[in-house]
Amino acid sequence: MNSPKSSELIFDKSRSGRRAFAQAPATTAAAAIPAALLRSDKPRLPEASELQTVRHFTRLSQMNFSIDTQFYPLGSCTMKYNPRACNALALLPEFAGRHPLSPVSHGQGFLSCMYELQEMLKDVTGMKGVSLTPMAGAQGEFAGVAMIKAYHDARGDHERMEIICPDAAHGTNPATATMCGCLVREVPTGPEGDIDFDALKAAVGPKTAGIMLTNPSTLGVFERRIKEVADLVHDAGGLLYYDGANLNAILGKVRPGDMDFDVIHMNLHKTFSTPHGGGGPGSGAVGVNDRLLPFMPIPVVGKNERDGETEYNWLAEDDLPQSIGRLSGFMGNSGVLLRAYVYMRMLGRAGMQRVSEYATLNANYLAARLGEAGFELAFPTRRASHEFIVTMKREAKSVNLTAMDIAKALLDKNYHAPTTYFPLLVPECLLIEPTETESKETLDNFVAAMIEIVTAAKEDGVEYKEAPYTMPVRRLDDVKAARQLDLRYQPDKT
Amino acid sequence: MPFIPHTEKDTREMLQTIGADSIADLFDEIPRELMIDELRHVPDAMSEMEISRLMRQRAKMDGSPMCFIGAGAYEHHIPTAVWDIATRGEFYSAYTPYQAEASQGTLQTIYEYQTMITELTGLDVSNASLYDGASALAEASLMAVRTNRRVKTGRILLAPGVNPVYEQVAAAIAGAQGLTFERLPMDVASGNIDFEQLPDGREPVAVVLQQPSFAGTLDDVDKLTDWAHAEGALVVSIVNPTSLALLKPPGQWGEQGADIACGEGQPLGVPMSSGGPYFGFMTCKQKHVRQMPGRIVGRTTDLDGNPGFALTLQAREQHIRRSKATSNICTNQGLMVTAATIYMSLLGYQGLVNIANASHANTASLVDGLCAIDGIGRLYSGPFFHEAALQLDRPVAPLLDALAERDILGGFDLTSYAGTDALLVCATETKTAADIETCIAAFADIMARSGLKSA
Numbered sequence: 001m002n003s004p005k006s007s008e009l010i011f012d013k014s015r016s017g018r019r020a021f022a023q024a025p026a027t028t029a030a031a032a033i034p035a036a037l038l039r040s041d042k043p044r045l046p047e048a049s050e051l052q053t054v055r056h057f058t059r060l061s062q063m064n065f066s067i068d069t070q071f072y073p074l075g076s077c078t079m080k081y082n083p084r085a086c087n088a089l090a091l092l093p094e095f096a097g098r099h100p101l102s103p104v105s106h107g108q109g110f111l112s113c114m115y116e117l118q119e120m121l122k123d124v125t126g127m128k129g130v131s132l133t134p135m136a137g138a139q140g141e142f143a144g145v146a147m148i149k150a151y152h153d154a155r156g157d158h159e160r161m162e163i164i165c166p167d168a169a170h171g172t173n174p175a176t177a178t179m180c181g182c183l184v185r186e187v188p189t190g191p192e193g194d195i196d197f198d199a200l201k202a203a204v205g206p207k208t209a210g211i212m213l214t215n216p217s218t219l220g221v222f223e224r225r226i227k228e229v230a231d232l233v234h235d236a237g238g239l240l241y242y243d244g245a246n247l248n249a250i251l252g253k254v255r256p257g258d259m260d261f262d263v264i265h266m267n268l269h270k271t272f273s274t275p276h277g278g279g280g281p282g283s284g285a286v287g288v289n290d291r292l293l294p295f296m297p298i299p300v301v302g303k304n305e306r307d308g309e310t311e312y313n314w315l316a317e318d319d320l321p322q323s324i325g326r327l328s329g330f331m332g333n334s335g336v337l338l339r340a341y342v343y344m345r346m347l348g349r350a351g352m353q354r355v356s357e358y359a360t361l362n363a364n365y366l367a368a369r370l371g372e373a374g375f376e377l378a379f380p381t382r383r384a385s386h387e388f389i390v391t392m393k394r395e396a397k398s399v400n401l402t403a404m405d406i407a408k409a410l411l412d413k414n415y416h417a418p419t420t421y422f423p424l425l426v427p428e429c430l431l432i433e434p435t436e437t438e439s440k441e442t443l444d445n446f447v448a449a450m451i452e453i454v455t456a457a458k459e460d461g462v463e464y465k466e467a468p469y470t471m472p473v474r475r476l477d478d479v480k481a482a483r484q485l486d487l488r489y490q491p492d493k494t
Numbered sequence: 495m496p497f498i499p500h501t502e503k504d505t506r507e508m509l510q511t512i513g514a515d516s517i518a519d520l521f522d523e524i525p526r527e528l529m530i531d532e533l534r535h536v537p538d539a540m541s542e543m544e545i546s547r548l549m550r551q552r553a554k555m556d557g558s559p560m561c562f563i564g565a566g567a568y569e570h571h572i573p574t575a576v577w578d579i580a581t582r583g584e585f586y587s588a589y590t591p592y593q594a595e596a597s598q599g600t601l602q603t604i605y606e607y608q609t610m611i612t613e614l615t616g617l618d619v620s621n622a623s624l625y626d627g628a629s630a631l632a633e634a635s636l637m638a639v640r641t642n643r644r645v646k647t648g649r650i651l652l653a654p655g656v657n658p659v660y661e662q663v664a665a666a667i668a669g670a671q672g673l674t675f676e677r678l679p680m681d682v683a684s685g686n687i688d689f690e691q692l693p694d695g696r697e698p699v700a701v702v703l704q705q706p707s708f709a710g711t712l713d714d715v716d717k718l719t720d721w722a723h724a725e726g727a728l729v730v731s732i733v734n735p736t737s738l739a740l741l742k743p744p745g746q747w748g749e750q751g752a753d754i755a756c757g758e759g760q761p762l763g764v765p766m767s768s769g770g771p772y773f774g775f776m777t778c779k780q781k782h783v784r785q786m787p788g789r790i791v792g793r794t795t796d797l798d799g800n801p802g803f804a805l806t807l808q809a810r811e812q813h814i815r816r817s818k819a820t821s822n823i824c825t826n827q828g829l830m831v832t833a834a835t836i837y838m839s840l841l842g843y844q845g846l847v848n849i850a851n852a853s854h855a856n857t858a859s860l861v862d863g864l865c866a867i868d869g870i871g872r873l874y875s876g877p878f879f880h881e882a883a884l885q886l887d888r889p890v891a892p893l894l895d896a897l898a899e900r901d902i903l904g905g906f907d908l909t910s911y912a913g914t915d916a917l918l919v920c921a922t923e924t925k926t927a928a929d930i931e932t933c934i935a936a937f938a939d940i941m942a943r944s945g946l947k948s949a
Contacts, residue, residue: 018846023845027852034712038742041746044741048840048842053575062584075639082587083497089549100766171824250622278829280829281773325663329758330626330770332770346542348540349537351495410916417593425734427703473800474798481806487791487792
């Protein structure tokens, strides 16, 4: 890879008086605002030309790995191809330029897409209602747990303050429970990756507000006793929360609603291929069953049939008086929702099922190939879902090759690393998710790269403690980053 | 198969390697009774050509009206280069920079963003963004409680000019941890804080000020900041980033400056797009950095001693601290921050000043023209930035409907906020003198024709 090495800042290109003149309106008179309210200093924004700016950020983009440029098997993140049409159509000028408080008379096109998206998401999740407003998975989780609490509160059941999470759960699950004012009770995982049912039995009771589960779990296996888990929790008066991080694995095959979940959030930026954008925007739409319908976050898009005319409108406080309320200034990440809508329409009914089929095929194929090559699978007796775990425990001991080392060595071979050291309960783990959009050749080449790295370590004593070598930077000093905080450019200090 | 590269031969060979007869076999650990054969309501697939036609038709239904609404989202010109670069695949289809060496582009961009937004707000440190302005207030309120530990009331006092939707969102999110929100009294003549009626002994953990206020007014932020600090509260400011080209930054409010600044980043190069995706920004004083939610990027060095960038202070975050994290936030609004960084770089300080001045001048001439119409006047006295409240002599909703029929979005109905027939108007740099005249003429015409005047 031709790595740009320069880390010159945009501020280094700044020269007093230089401007991108085409981008500023002509100077007008100074605003009529009293001097006491005005700023007296001049904030140091860059002073650069348009070409310098374009060149700078284009070069920065080239210092990233991305789906468009590399295989990116980051487990739990579903890094699949983001179709270009989804972006272009969401940015049609009328959509991009629409003010969020525009009247519904100037929003029937947008609202019809949102209504149909709600309906499609109801179908694929098996839920009764969908609210699109949560702006990321973690906010969807918040909405879900807040609805569970609101449900218990509405019944006068105020003692239910505990949220049960498996030890393999995403960190957002326990963090969300805390944000909702609940206490977290962790339950362990059994040897084959299912939840430890006896421990769960001991944990549920009159204080249980609900349980948060990912299925297939973060261990890459399907929770086989899900029905018994659901019955156990429901019989104790608790509700079931489905973390949709792994929905890609079961899309169109099994629906959370049919597994008896009461509420689900979906990561539209995973399953429905909206961009990850270098860390957002996400979109965490929630689906609910009958029990939780009155508590959905607002606004929701409704539909009126009047005199043969269809009109879409907003449902808000008056329509859902028991709602947990508003979670965003307007209606969430609407432009992301448009992208997800376009993607779902392009896949269609049969395409939804193909997603989970080929995601599962790719994961099982990659697991089988790596297993054959001598890598240790964390759950060798289980089918992989859309992702699986390799543990480097053996190699770490025998040739001092840790999960971190192989992750960094993969970068030098032009592959993004899998997720490392998550879930926390498998030592030296790599969580690998190839997604359905990768070809067999890509998977084969990835296996070859993994083999090469281990072979070099075993046979030639190659160490990767200082890898990567070919990236724009070498391994970074995280300790220094945290101890000597440098969080912004301060020319007078450096 | 859309977006799936497998040939029949590939599939056959892959199944053979796995030792399965069919793809269906791969789902054999899922209890059969839970599985469905097909979806019922998702329609059949469309080609890219077909969906493009459908989306163009729908976009056309929404039209391109002339927009004079602000109220938290603002129409500004976005230089073409901003989204041309932000949607390069290397930015668009990357993920959170967990592998720092392979994510220097995103990380350096965030570091540059952190620099620019701290410069604008006059504070020391910034995070890598939150979801939007409203949820940023919720996070700022929770952060204030963690920071100001001496005060145990969980009570947050809001200046009268705080966006009412922000209050609703903050209450929905932070209310779950026991925080309560109360309004400070408004002086109805100015729309600002009534300093004569400030309450005693409320023991607020934080006081929230919004400048410019939701109704566009400019408050005495120095005086209120000093009062809040004297009460033992932290000061949380909500600011419009465009206005900071002109207005005193939160870090310089009062004797000590605001402690936390937050707000809606949308005006910095993000399309209005029906409400999102936007981004919330948050900056604070250095001493509060460990209570800040969300991702933060730091500059450090690599093995060769060369500078590089990495996520830092991660011990605050959910993936490390789990139930003890400062927030559950994980994904934020990275792509929007990339766009905002490019936007601020292209404009520079002087460009932003020009936009702020032009937006002020356009709003002023719109307000002057509208106030010359019989039945319209200023609602609040005093200066404004690029948005102003008007008092009308009749109900606002029918007037806005009539304007919308002429493809003019005449402003935000401020009636429930103000408790009287009132309208909030905004004209940014995107409006020409002719646009403003068209708008004024439409108001005059409709008001002259209609018998809508209140009794």
